[in-house]
Amino acid sequence: MNLKVGRKLLMNSNKFIKIDSFDEWRTLLGKVKFKTFFHETEWESFLEKEFEWINFEHFVYDNNVLVSFASINKGSSRYVSHPFSEYGGPMPLGPVIDLREFKKDLIRAFGESLKMNIHPKALEYFSNISTPKEEGAGLISYWVDWRNKEKDLMIHEVRKTLRHSLDRLNEENILIATCSDKDELQQFYRQYLFNMREKLNLSLPMSFFNFFFNNSKVDIVLAKKEDKVIGGSIFLNYGDFCHYFINAVDVDDNPSALILFEKIKNVSAEGKIMDLGGTREGSSLETFKQAWHGEKKNIIQIGETNGAMRNSSMRKLWKYLPIGLVPIISKGLYPKII
Incomplete structure (x- = not known):
């Protein structure tokens, strides 16, 4: 070369x-x-x-x-x-x-x-x-490959408890659709801020969501009930993969499973694998991702695995912040933990 x-x-x-x-x-x-x-x-x-x-x-x-x-x-x-x-x-x-x-x-x-x-x-x-143990890796992903599955039979690929959740959500007249305008995007972002505050995590600025909205390689899929956005997910497309990157939902309705199920069906028909994204082993999020019966994949990490925010004694105060301050303070803290 x-x-x-x-x-x-x-x-x-x-x-x-x-x-x-x-x-x-x-x-x-x-x-x-x-x-x-x-x-x-x-x-x-x-x-x-x-x-x-x-x-x-x-x-x-x-x-x-x-x-x-x-x-x-x-x-x-x-x-x-x-x-x-x-x-x-x-x-x-x-x-x-x-x-x-x-x-x-x-x-x-x-x-x-x-x-x-x-x-x-x-x-x-x-x-x-190196093995994950040698690397000290704590991040994993699950790949859901339904490319050779019949669409009508895909529901049987998931854990039984997840099937029950999907059945319940299907009875609630929840509409799954692509984000169509900036008003829906703003509703989704506000829901995201509430989720990040509740989970004691830093948030991304609204500019990130605008970037994703305008990018042809990104799909923003929303769940709507009675014309109100009750959740959404951001999916990134590259190679043979569709990557489940960001999810935020109303905790009462929690349509996460329905959004993801509909998207997996669609990308499987397009010949893609759903990468459920990085997850810490033993977390509640891993339990949700295991329910899709995907193939477990280790993410090799080299260098620092900074846990400054997770281990901070100040973190417990995060959920009491006014929602408008969450992205502002997050942006100021990011240089310290990236």
């Missing part, structure tokens, strides 16, 4: 070549064997515009792998692949790469403070893969 344009050797490792030319980087992205939504230049450019402390840098490793990092310049410099994303990590170009050697070279070049989550699909192009 000829990599002559706009390159620099990264000081600490001659295996990483920095790509300074945006056009060259886009050309290389078109040649990778697998990449996620989060690797796209549109996503990276959006994050750079949204946060002045984020700057993306691009590298080729050993002429076989692309690596994109957000350089976080707030207080102390560190590298993250990728912020505000469940996945980042390497994008394979050529022959199989030794993952353990890649990890050693990565830490040698970028330091111990880097953070990277590798999509399970990307691991198919690597050898010498």
